[in-house]
Amino acid sequence: MDILTKAISLFFLQRQKNIEKFGQDTDIIQRRQLHALLAGARCTEWGRKYDYKSIRSYEDYRQRVPLQTYDDIKPYVERMINGERNILWPSIIRWYAKSSGTTNDKSKFLPVTNEILRGCHYKGGFDCVALYLRNNPESRFFSKKDLILGGSHSPSPLNAQAHCGDLSAVLLQNLSPLVNLMRVPSKRVILMDEWESKIKAIVENTWNKDVNSLSGVPSWMLVLIKAILQKAGKENLTEVWPNLEVFFHGGISFEPYRDQYKALIPSGKMHYVETYNASEGFFGIQDDPDNPSLLMMQDYGIFYEFIPMNEVGTSNPTVLPLEAVETNKNYAMVISTTGGLWRYQIGDTVRFTSLFPHKFVISGRTKHYINAFGEELMVDNADKALSLTCRETGAKVNEYTAAPLFILDKAKGRHQWFIEFEEMPPSISEFAALLDKHLQELNSDYEAKRYKDISLQPLEIIISKEGVFYDWLKQKGKLGGQHKIPRLSNDRTYLEELLEVNQREHYN
Structure with missing residues (x-):
């Protein structure tokens, strides 16, 4: 480990210890999360509607607040976008993550509150680095550059009060200037909206830099890698970036692309770390390089519930808190968050591989x-x-x-x-x-x-x-x-x- 990385790594030590501890205290942490969420939103329109002030237990919450889909909360979100405050969450909400997949709309707009941005998404990024450094004590992570490949929609105004974009664009737009010092390409390039021009600009701005970490979706990153190799006139990426050591990937399964990456990056020091950072929240990190399972992060301002897959879509499904799930069963995930989502069904399914600490794999979607x-x-x-x-x-x-x-x-x-x-x-x-x-x-x-x-x-x-x-x-x-x-x-x-x-x- 170089001197700079070794010095900065000291800031991650306490968090590394905390992550190891909270795996055994899932039920306690999750109940604290629920009570904090209820207290934070008790005076919102939503909190008054379901009388959050009188909720004393998880059973009260489960019985009182119905399960939600995007279509259910869409009218509230539209009002928030148009400037109304204190609807689903008390703080002012200026950013919305644009995501596809709803029944009636081409896109859905999910609130990105300051609390979910700082206490979940950015915290998840911090934890990714913390766990990576713990697992790789010889890393030179902070001595080189990180190439982040964002989404396809640059931030754009919804109106005078609100802006939207892919989650990656929203995160990049709000990054700390200190983080931007380590990142390539520039914010101007990475937030370009036209993909073909964007890829060309990224190639021109990064192929001759000393990059040692990549972050992005496997399919799009593969396109960029091949463009980099063409520009550099090289056969593999190790010849271009000899210090490359890690790819933080997510969004889609890595398995179809794994062999291609191994062929294009023939380096024994290359590592691959899966993350689960969705528009609704940051849900998991691969904490063990020898185990593809993701560690459920319990202290991100998210309260988790799960519906057995065979009951999804039924009129009165069983809904379980995180502490009650079992291994090797598929569950649809339900979340309540500091982003103003309440018992929200995100459509993803997971299967737990271990409990205390809770680790899981993403098993699919609730529908084909x-x-x-x-x-x-x-x-x-x-x-x-x-x-x-x-x-x-x-x-x-x-x-x-x-x-x-x-x-x-x-x-x-x-x-x-x-x-x-x-x-x-x-x-x-x-x-x-x-x-x-x-x-x-x-x-x-x-x-x-x-x-x-x-x-x-x-x-x-x-x-x-x-x-x-x-x-x-x-x-x-x-x-x-x-x-x-x-x-x-x-x-x-x-x-x-x-x-x-x-x-x-x-x-x-």
Whole structure:
């Protein structure tokens, strides 16, 4: 460890000790979090509506406050954006994280209060470094530069009182000047909105710097790495940045990209640390380099609850506090936060791998989805886009499913749609182009990944022979109204099985 990193590391020692201790005190810490949240919002409109002043226990809270989705809180958020105060949270809220995935909207806007910004998101970043330094005492982390690759939406005004942007853009916009001294490229470059120009500018501003840490989404970082190598005329990143030692990654699964990173960064001193920092809050950090599980961070101003996956969507699901979960079961996550979210269902599912300390893996979403490249494509988006496309082309669809296809040597991929038509469109290529267009209109994350084919190529349609979906269900013993075709999947298991049946039908 160099002298500068060794000196700065002293500031992380106490936090490292605290993290080790609070893993055994989950129930105590979480109850304190709940009482602090209730006290902080007791005089808000929301707190008065549910009489937070009289809540004395978790049981009171669970019975009194209903579960929420974004559609439930949207009217409150719109009022906050328009300048009303003391609605969901007492402090003035000037920033909103823009995120896709709601049922009725292209984007949702999540409040980023000063409390959630400082006490959760930035605290999570601090803890990432604290745990990394604990695990890597030979690190030279603070003697070099950190390259942070942010999102696709630069901060923009919603009105005179409020601004929005991707969470990464909001975080970068509000970073301490001291942190900016260590970071490349400049704030002006990293907050550029046009992706193609942004990537070029980042390459020009960083390829000859001494970078030793990366932070970002694996798919987009891979695109940037290949652009850096092209600029430098090198075969691997170690030749460009010989002191590179860590990649803090999150947003999508790293597994599809792991082998590519190992090939492009052939260094025994390279480390990979997963984080779980969503628009709603910072939820986990990989604290053990030999274990892919994430450590649930209990003192970030978040109170956690969990719904067993088999009860998601039911009228009266079982809801459990963090202390009551079990290992190896899938749960949908519910949060109450200093960001003004109350019993909010974020749509993610987790599976705990250990308790006290609580460690987990992200097991998926509460509904079928594709998020192989950060596009967060939901079934609702797919259904609506397909309906619009059929309406415009005169086609009719019996069944369909879609899954990602990774093109490993190009750091990108595409979606493959397997469709059984009742009536074929006049042109499959026109149908595919229209479907792609409507998906971009309905989903801003898909639109960003499709921009100029940088990360996601145009979708591909494979035509199913008649009866293939029926035969596939019959083969599995799942004929009947209770068994449905999975519309979207983040892996290719269903699609490959269907393609096999389709191929078999071709020869019969």
